[in-house]
Amino acid sequence: MKTDELISLLAADPALEPNTVPRRFTVALALGLALAFLLMVATHGIRPDLARATGEAMFWGKLLFAGSLAFAGLIATQRLGHPGVRLGGVRLALLAPVLALWLVAAVVLVAAAPAQRSHLILGETWRTCAFSIALISLPLFAATLWALRGLAPTHLALAGASAGLLAGSLSTMVYALHCPESGAPFVAVWYVLGVAIPTLAGAMLGPRVLRW
Amino acid sequence: MERTKARDTRFADSERQLRELLVKGLGGDAPAYHGFLKALSAHLRAYFRKRLFQRLDDIEDLVQETLLAVHNQRHTYQTEQPLTAWVHAIARYKLVDLLRAREAREALTDPLDDELEVFAASDTDAADARRDLDKLLAELPEHHRLPIMHIKLEGLSVAEAAQRTGMSESAVKVGVHRGLKALAARIRDSL
Numbered sequence: 001m002k003t004d005e006l007i008s009l010l011a012a013d014p015a016l017e018p019n020t021v022p023r024r025f026t027v028a029l030a031l032g033l034a035l036a037f038l039l040m041v042a043t044h045g046i047r048p049d050l051a052r053a054t055g056e057a058m059f060w061g062k063l064l065f066a067g068s069l070a071f072a073g074l075i076a077t078q079r080l081g082h083p084g085v086r087l088g089g090v091r092l093a094l095l096a097p098v099l100a101l102w103l104v105a106a107v108v109l110v111a112a113a114p115a116q117r118s119h120l121i122l123g124e125t126w127r128t129c130a131f132s133i134a135l136i137s138l139p140l141f142a143a144t145l146w147a148l149r150g151l152a153p154t155h156l157a158l159a160g161a162s163a164g165l166l167a168g169s170l171s172t173m174v175y176a177l178h179c180p181e182s183g184a185p186f187v188a189v190w191y192v193l194g195v196a197i198p199t200l201a202g203a204m205l206g207p208r209v210l211r212w
Numbered sequence: 213m214e215r216t217k218a219r220d221t222r223f224a225d226s227e228r229q230l231r232e233l234l235v236k237g238l239g240g241d242a243p244a245y246h247g248f249l250k251a252l253s254a255h256l257r258a259y260f261r262k263r264l265f266q267r268l269d270d271i272e273d274l275v276q277e278t279l280l281a282v283h284n285q286r287h288t289y290q291t292e293q294p295l296t297a298w299v300h301a302i303a304r305y306k307l308v309d310l311l312r313a314r315e316a317r318e319a320l321t322d323p324l325d326d327e328l329e330v331f332a333a334s335d336t337d338a339a340d341a342r343r344d345l346d347k348l349l350a351e352l353p354e355h356h357r358l359p360i361m362h363i364k365l366e367g368l369s370v371a372e373a374a375q376r377t378g379m380s381e382s383a384v385k386v387g388v389h390r391g392l393k394a395l396a397a398r399i400r401d402s403l
Contacts (some may be wrong), residue, residue: 001343001344001349003253003272003276003279003341004250005277005364006279006280006345007246007249007250007279008246008251008367009360009363009364010249010283010392011242011243011245012368012369013388013389014238014240014244014286015238015239015240015384016238016286016287020287021287021288023342079290082288082290082298082386083285083300083302083305084296084298084302085297101241120357144309150303151288152281152304154302154304192274200215200352210344211309212281212285212396212400
Protein backbone atom coordinates (compact mmCIF):
# COMPACT_ATOMS: atom_id res chain seq x y z
CA MET A 1 0.00 0.00 0.00
CA LYS A 2 1.37 3.40 -0.93
CA THR A 3 1.53 6.04 1.76
CA ASP A 4 -0.91 8.23 -0.19
CA GLU A 5 -3.46 5.41 -0.26
CA LEU A 6 -3.08 4.96 3.47
CA ILE A 7 -3.63 8.68 3.99
CA SER A 8 -6.83 8.64 1.94
CA LEU A 9 -8.05 5.66 3.93
CA LEU A 10 -7.32 7.33 7.26
CA ALA A 11 -8.86 10.62 6.14
CA ALA A 12 -12.20 9.00 5.32
CA ASP A 13 -13.38 9.25 8.91
CA PRO A 14 -11.56 11.89 10.95
CA ALA A 15 -14.26 12.84 13.46
CA LEU A 16 -13.89 11.85 17.08
CA GLU A 17 -16.44 10.80 19.61
CA PRO A 18 -16.19 13.31 22.45
CA ASN A 19 -15.09 12.44 26.00
CA THR A 20 -14.00 8.85 25.37
CA VAL A 21 -11.07 9.22 27.78
CA PRO A 22 -12.95 10.47 30.87
CA ARG A 23 -15.67 7.89 30.22
CA ARG A 24 -13.17 5.04 30.02
CA PHE A 25 -11.49 6.08 33.27
CA THR A 26 -14.82 6.53 35.06
CA VAL A 27 -16.04 3.08 34.03
CA ALA A 28 -12.72 1.46 34.94
CA LEU A 29 -12.40 3.09 38.36
CA ALA A 30 -16.05 2.58 39.33
CA LEU A 31 -15.95 -1.10 38.39
CA GLY A 32 -12.51 -1.62 39.95
CA LEU A 33 -13.54 0.04 43.21
CA ALA A 34 -16.76 -1.97 43.44
CA LEU A 35 -14.90 -5.25 42.89
CA ALA A 36 -12.14 -4.27 45.32
CA PHE A 37 -14.74 -3.43 47.96
CA LEU A 38 -16.47 -6.80 47.49
CA LEU A 39 -13.11 -8.56 47.64
CA MET A 40 -12.24 -6.75 50.88
CA VAL A 41 -15.61 -7.62 52.45
CA ALA A 42 -15.30 -11.25 51.38
CA THR A 43 -11.70 -11.82 52.47
CA HIS A 44 -11.28 -9.41 55.41
CA GLY A 45 -14.61 -7.87 56.41
CA ILE A 46 -15.35 -4.30 57.45
CA ARG A 47 -14.00 -3.54 60.93
CA PRO A 48 -16.82 -4.12 63.45
CA ASP A 49 -16.10 -0.87 65.29
CA LEU A 50 -16.35 1.28 62.15
CA ALA A 51 -18.95 3.63 63.68
CA ARG A 52 -16.64 4.38 66.61
CA ALA A 53 -13.57 4.61 64.39
CA THR A 54 -15.09 7.42 62.33
CA GLY A 55 -14.62 9.58 65.41
CA GLU A 56 -10.85 9.00 65.36
CA ALA A 57 -8.48 11.33 63.54
CA MET A 58 -6.28 8.45 62.35
CA PHE A 59 -9.17 6.80 60.49
CA TRP A 60 -9.55 9.94 58.40
CA GLY A 61 -5.80 10.42 58.27
CA LYS A 62 -5.43 7.06 56.52
CA LEU A 63 -8.13 7.93 54.01
CA LEU A 64 -6.62 11.37 53.43
CA PHE A 65 -3.19 9.85 52.78
CA ALA A 66 -4.48 7.22 50.38
CA GLY A 67 -6.96 9.60 48.76
CA SER A 68 -4.43 12.31 47.99
CA LEU A 69 -2.03 9.70 46.64
CA ALA A 70 -4.80 8.29 44.45
CA PHE A 71 -5.66 11.75 43.16
CA ALA A 72 -2.04 12.47 42.23
CA GLY A 73 -1.80 8.97 40.73
CA LEU A 74 -4.86 9.57 38.56
CA ILE A 75 -3.44 12.83 37.18
CA ALA A 76 -0.04 11.19 36.61
CA THR A 77 -1.59 8.21 34.82
CA GLN A 78 -3.64 10.47 32.55
CA ARG A 79 -0.62 12.62 31.74
CA LEU A 80 1.60 9.64 31.02
CA GLY A 81 -1.10 8.35 28.66
CA HIS A 82 -0.91 11.45 26.47
CA PRO A 83 2.16 11.57 24.17
CA GLY A 84 4.36 14.59 24.77
CA VAL A 85 2.75 15.62 28.07
CA ARG A 86 5.21 15.91 30.93
CA LEU A 87 4.65 14.93 34.54
CA GLY A 88 5.79 18.33 35.81
CA GLY A 89 4.38 19.28 39.20
CA VAL A 90 2.63 15.94 39.63
CA ARG A 91 5.91 14.42 40.84
CA LEU A 92 5.67 16.69 43.87
CA ALA A 93 2.00 15.83 44.41
CA LEU A 94 2.98 12.14 44.41
CA LEU A 95 5.74 12.66 46.95
CA ALA A 96 3.90 15.06 49.26
CA PRO A 97 1.44 12.60 50.88
CA VAL A 98 4.23 10.11 51.60
CA LEU A 99 6.58 12.74 53.01
CA ALA A 100 3.81 14.28 55.14
CA LEU A 101 2.91 10.83 56.50
CA TRP A 102 6.56 10.04 57.30
CA LEU A 103 6.91 13.37 59.07
CA VAL A 104 3.86 12.70 61.26
CA ALA A 105 5.11 9.16 61.96
CA ALA A 106 8.54 10.47 62.95
CA VAL A 107 7.01 12.98 65.35
CA VAL A 108 4.82 10.27 66.91
CA LEU A 109 7.80 7.93 67.29
CA VAL A 110 10.02 10.57 68.85
CA ALA A 111 7.29 11.56 71.29
CA ALA A 112 6.52 7.96 72.28
CA ALA A 113 8.15 6.06 75.13
CA PRO A 114 10.99 3.87 73.74
CA ALA A 115 9.26 0.67 74.88
CA GLN A 116 6.18 1.48 72.79
CA ARG A 117 7.96 2.29 69.57
CA SER A 118 8.14 -1.19 68.12
CA HIS A 119 4.44 -1.72 68.76
CA LEU A 120 3.64 1.59 67.06
CA ILE A 121 5.44 0.34 63.96
CA LEU A 122 4.35 -3.28 63.96
CA GLY A 123 0.83 -2.98 65.39
CA GLU A 124 -1.10 -6.26 65.43
CA THR A 125 -1.30 -6.85 61.67
CA TRP A 126 2.09 -5.97 60.19
CA ARG A 127 2.50 -9.46 58.77
CA THR A 128 -0.54 -9.19 56.51
CA CYS A 129 -1.22 -5.49 55.89
CA ALA A 130 0.90 -4.87 52.77
CA PHE A 131 -0.13 -8.16 51.16
CA SER A 132 -3.79 -7.48 51.88
CA ILE A 133 -3.53 -4.10 50.15
CA ALA A 134 -1.81 -5.76 47.19
CA LEU A 135 -4.47 -8.50 47.02
CA ILE A 136 -7.36 -6.04 47.13
CA SER A 137 -5.67 -3.93 44.47
CA LEU A 138 -5.89 -6.74 41.87
CA PRO A 139 -9.25 -5.75 40.30
CA LEU A 140 -8.21 -2.10 40.43
CA PHE A 141 -4.87 -2.96 38.85
CA ALA A 142 -6.57 -4.66 35.92
CA ALA A 143 -8.96 -1.71 35.63
CA THR A 144 -6.30 1.00 35.59
CA LEU A 145 -4.16 -0.88 33.07
CA TRP A 146 -7.21 -1.33 30.85
CA ALA A 147 -8.04 2.37 31.12
CA LEU A 148 -4.45 3.27 30.24
CA ARG A 149 -4.53 0.96 27.22
CA GLY A 150 -7.15 3.30 25.80
CA LEU A 151 -4.51 6.03 25.76
CA ALA A 152 -1.05 6.11 24.20
CA PRO A 153 1.68 5.96 26.85
CA THR A 154 5.20 6.36 25.45
CA HIS A 155 7.14 5.54 28.62
CA LEU A 156 5.70 2.14 29.33
CA ALA A 157 7.41 1.20 32.61
CA LEU A 158 6.69 4.59 34.14
CA ALA A 159 3.09 4.57 32.93
CA GLY A 160 2.62 1.03 34.27
CA ALA A 161 4.05 2.08 37.63
CA SER A 162 1.67 5.02 37.73
CA ALA A 163 -1.32 2.79 36.98
CA GLY A 164 -0.13 0.42 39.73
CA LEU A 165 0.22 3.29 42.18
CA LEU A 166 -3.28 4.49 41.37
CA ALA A 167 -4.64 0.96 41.92
CA GLY A 168 -2.63 0.52 45.13
CA SER A 169 -3.71 3.79 46.70
CA LEU A 170 -7.38 3.21 45.86
CA SER A 171 -7.03 -0.28 47.28
CA THR A 172 -5.56 1.26 50.43
CA MET A 173 -8.68 3.43 50.84
CA VAL A 174 -10.81 0.30 50.61
CA TYR A 175 -8.56 -1.61 53.00
CA ALA A 176 -8.72 1.24 55.54
CA LEU A 177 -12.37 0.25 56.12
CA HIS A 178 -11.09 -3.05 57.49
CA CYS A 179 -7.74 -2.13 59.05
CA PRO A 180 -7.90 -1.90 62.86
CA GLU A 181 -4.54 -0.16 63.25
CA SER A 182 -4.39 3.42 64.46
CA GLY A 183 -0.69 4.27 64.67
CA ALA A 184 0.80 6.69 62.13
CA PRO A 185 4.18 4.83 62.17
CA PHE A 186 2.36 1.61 61.23
CA VAL A 187 0.67 3.31 58.28
CA ALA A 188 3.93 4.98 57.27
CA VAL A 189 5.61 1.60 56.81
CA TRP A 190 3.02 -0.96 55.83
CA TYR A 191 0.57 1.13 53.80
CA VAL A 192 3.42 2.61 51.82
CA LEU A 193 4.77 -0.88 51.22
CA GLY A 194 1.26 -2.04 50.23
CA VAL A 195 1.11 0.67 47.55
CA ALA A 196 4.68 -0.07 46.47
CA ILE A 197 3.87 -3.69 45.53
CA PRO A 198 1.35 -2.91 42.74
CA THR A 199 3.49 0.07 41.70
CA LEU A 200 6.47 -2.20 41.15
CA ALA A 201 4.31 -4.81 39.43
CA GLY A 202 3.02 -2.09 37.10
CA ALA A 203 6.55 -1.01 36.22
CA MET A 204 7.39 -4.59 35.30
CA LEU A 205 4.18 -5.33 33.39
CA GLY A 206 3.92 -1.96 31.62
CA PRO A 207 6.35 -2.65 28.77
CA ARG A 208 4.50 -5.88 28.01
CA VAL A 209 0.84 -4.93 28.30
CA LEU A 210 0.82 -1.26 27.35
CA ARG A 211 2.49 -1.44 23.91
CA TRP A 212 0.60 0.05 20.99
CA MET B 213 21.89 33.15 14.18
CA GLU B 214 19.96 34.30 11.10
CA ARG B 215 19.60 30.76 9.92
CA THR B 216 18.28 29.62 13.27
CA LYS B 217 15.73 32.38 13.24
CA ALA B 218 14.55 31.49 9.76
CA ARG B 219 14.23 27.87 10.79
CA ASP B 220 12.28 28.74 13.91
CA THR B 221 9.84 30.89 11.93
CA ARG B 222 9.33 28.17 9.38
CA PHE B 223 8.82 25.72 12.21
CA ALA B 224 6.27 27.95 13.95
CA ASP B 225 4.35 28.30 10.67
CA SER B 226 4.26 24.54 10.17
CA GLU B 227 3.09 24.03 13.72
CA ARG B 228 0.29 26.56 13.30
CA GLN B 229 -0.88 25.34 9.91
CA LEU B 230 -0.77 21.67 10.81
CA ARG B 231 -2.52 22.26 14.09
CA GLU B 232 -5.29 24.19 12.38
CA LEU B 233 -5.82 21.37 9.87
CA LEU B 234 -5.83 18.72 12.59
CA VAL B 235 -8.32 20.58 14.79
CA LYS B 236 -10.63 21.04 11.80
CA GLY B 237 -10.18 17.37 10.97
CA LEU B 238 -11.05 16.24 14.48
CA GLY B 239 -14.23 18.23 14.08
CA GLY B 240 -15.15 16.10 11.06
CA ASP B 241 -13.56 18.04 8.15
CA ALA B 242 -12.17 15.19 6.03
CA PRO B 243 -10.34 17.32 3.40
CA ALA B 244 -8.57 19.29 6.17
CA TYR B 245 -7.60 16.05 7.88
CA HIS B 246 -6.32 14.68 4.59
CA GLY B 247 -4.18 17.81 4.21
CA PHE B 248 -2.90 17.37 7.75
CA LEU B 249 -1.84 13.75 7.18
CA LYS B 250 -0.26 14.59 3.85
CA ALA B 251 1.85 17.41 5.28
CA LEU B 252 2.66 15.37 8.36
CA SER B 253 3.90 12.44 6.27
CA ALA B 254 6.46 14.75 4.59
CA HIS B 255 7.75 15.93 7.96
CA LEU B 256 7.88 12.41 9.33
CA ARG B 257 9.81 11.22 6.30
CA ALA B 258 12.45 13.90 6.84
CA TYR B 259 12.54 13.17 10.56
CA PHE B 260 13.10 9.44 10.11
CA ARG B 261 15.50 9.92 7.20
CA LYS B 262 17.74 11.99 9.42
CA ARG B 263 17.82 9.28 12.06
CA LEU B 264 17.90 6.16 9.95
CA PHE B 265 20.35 6.89 7.18
CA GLN B 266 21.73 3.39 7.54
CA ARG B 267 18.35 1.80 7.03
CA LEU B 268 16.68 3.83 4.33
CA ASP B 269 14.27 1.04 3.51
CA ASP B 270 12.75 1.27 6.98
CA ILE B 271 11.76 4.90 6.54
CA GLU B 272 8.53 4.51 4.59
CA ASP B 273 7.45 1.67 6.90
CA LEU B 274 7.92 3.95 9.86
CA VAL B 275 6.14 6.84 8.15
CA GLN B 276 3.13 4.61 7.51
CA GLU B 277 3.19 3.11 10.97
CA THR B 278 3.41 6.53 12.59
CA LEU B 279 0.59 7.94 10.45
CA LEU B 280 -1.57 5.01 11.49
CA ALA B 281 -0.61 5.58 15.15
CA VAL B 282 -1.32 9.32 14.92
CA HIS B 283 -4.74 8.47 13.50
CA ASN B 284 -5.55 5.71 16.00
CA GLN B 285 -4.41 7.83 18.94
CA ARG B 286 -5.78 11.18 17.80
CA HIS B 287 -8.11 11.23 20.80
CA THR B 288 -5.00 11.74 22.99
CA TYR B 289 -4.19 15.08 21.35
CA GLN B 290 -5.26 17.89 23.66
CA THR B 291 -5.89 20.98 21.58
CA GLU B 292 -4.15 23.32 24.03
CA GLN B 293 -0.97 21.22 23.71
CA PRO B 294 1.78 22.05 21.16
CA LEU B 295 1.24 19.70 18.23
CA THR B 296 5.00 19.26 17.83
CA ALA B 297 5.41 17.73 21.27
CA TRP B 298 2.61 15.27 20.63
CA VAL B 299 3.76 14.22 17.15
CA HIS B 300 7.36 14.02 18.26
CA ALA B 301 6.52 11.76 21.20
CA ILE B 302 4.63 9.37 18.89
CA ALA B 303 7.30 9.38 16.16
CA ARG B 304 10.04 8.82 18.72
CA TYR B 305 8.09 6.01 20.38
CA LYS B 306 7.63 4.21 17.05
CA LEU B 307 11.27 4.72 16.15
CA VAL B 308 12.55 3.41 19.47
CA ASP B 309 10.13 0.51 19.28
CA LEU B 310 11.49 -0.48 15.88
CA LEU B 311 15.11 -0.11 16.92
CA ARG B 312 14.53 -2.05 20.10
CA ALA B 313 12.80 -4.80 18.16
CA ARG B 314 15.77 -5.03 15.83
CA GLU B 315 18.25 -4.62 18.66
CA ALA B 316 20.07 -2.17 16.49
CA ARG B 317 21.32 0.33 18.96
CA GLU B 318 24.24 1.27 16.77
CA ALA B 319 21.83 2.91 14.33
CA LEU B 320 21.12 5.55 16.96
CA THR B 321 23.61 8.14 15.86
CA ASP B 322 21.60 11.18 16.82
CA PRO B 323 20.18 12.31 20.12
CA LEU B 324 16.47 11.68 19.79
CA ASP B 325 15.04 14.44 21.87
CA ASP B 326 15.32 17.58 19.81
CA GLU B 327 11.68 18.51 19.65
CA LEU B 328 11.96 21.24 17.06
CA GLU B 329 13.15 18.89 14.42
CA VAL B 330 9.96 17.07 13.54
CA PHE B 331 8.64 20.07 11.67
CA ALA B 332 11.96 21.61 10.73
CA ALA B 333 12.12 19.99 7.32
CA SER B 334 9.88 18.11 5.00
CA ASP B 335 10.53 15.50 2.38
CA THR B 336 7.73 14.81 -0.02
CA ASP B 337 9.17 11.98 -2.09
CA ALA B 338 7.58 8.81 -0.85
CA ALA B 339 9.68 5.76 -1.42
CA ASP B 340 8.04 2.37 -1.54
CA ALA B 341 7.29 0.84 1.80
CA ARG B 342 9.01 -2.47 2.35
CA ARG B 343 6.26 -3.83 4.49
CA ASP B 344 3.10 -4.28 2.47
CA LEU B 345 0.14 -3.08 4.48
CA ASP B 346 -2.20 -4.66 1.93
CA LYS B 347 -0.80 -8.05 2.84
CA LEU B 348 -1.29 -7.43 6.57
CA LEU B 349 -4.74 -6.09 5.84
CA ALA B 350 -5.63 -9.25 3.94
CA GLU B 351 -4.78 -11.32 7.01
CA LEU B 352 -7.33 -9.53 9.18
CA PRO B 353 -10.62 -11.24 9.95
CA GLU B 354 -13.45 -10.28 7.59
CA HIS B 355 -15.37 -8.02 9.96
CA HIS B 356 -12.25 -5.90 10.37
CA ARG B 357 -11.17 -6.07 6.77
CA LEU B 358 -14.35 -5.42 4.81
CA PRO B 359 -15.25 -1.91 5.98
CA ILE B 360 -11.67 -0.82 5.31
CA MET B 361 -11.58 -2.41 1.87
CA HIS B 362 -14.74 -0.64 0.76
CA ILE B 363 -13.36 2.73 1.67
CA LYS B 364 -9.84 2.08 0.51
CA LEU B 365 -10.27 0.20 -2.75
CA GLU B 366 -13.20 2.09 -4.11
CA GLY B 367 -12.33 5.42 -2.55
CA LEU B 368 -15.81 5.66 -1.08
CA SER B 369 -16.79 8.04 1.67
CA VAL B 370 -18.23 6.58 4.85
CA ALA B 371 -21.73 7.52 3.71
CA GLU B 372 -21.25 5.89 0.28
CA ALA B 373 -19.76 2.77 1.78
CA ALA B 374 -22.73 2.52 4.13
CA GLN B 375 -25.15 2.81 1.20
CA ARG B 376 -23.24 0.30 -0.90
CA THR B 377 -23.04 -2.33 1.82
CA GLY B 378 -26.38 -1.75 3.48
CA MET B 379 -24.62 -1.23 6.78
CA SER B 380 -25.41 1.79 8.91
CA GLU B 381 -22.96 4.67 8.79
CA SER B 382 -21.97 4.18 12.40
CA ALA B 383 -21.38 0.47 11.78
CA VAL B 384 -19.00 1.35 8.93
CA LYS B 385 -17.21 3.87 11.18
CA VAL B 386 -16.87 1.40 14.04
CA GLY B 387 -15.66 -1.26 11.60
CA VAL B 388 -13.00 1.03 10.14
CA HIS B 389 -11.98 2.19 13.61
CA ARG B 390 -11.54 -1.36 14.93
CA GLY B 391 -9.95 -2.53 11.70
CA LEU B 392 -7.28 0.17 11.84
CA LYS B 393 -6.53 -0.71 15.46
CA ALA B 394 -6.21 -4.36 14.48
CA LEU B 395 -3.94 -3.38 11.60
CA ALA B 396 -1.68 -1.44 13.98
CA ALA B 397 -1.56 -4.48 16.28
CA ARG B 398 -0.51 -6.68 13.33
CA ILE B 399 2.30 -4.28 12.47
CA ARG B 400 3.46 -4.24 16.08
CA ASP B 401 3.53 -8.02 16.27
CA SER B 402 5.38 -8.28 12.98
CA LEU B 403 8.30 -6.12 14.18
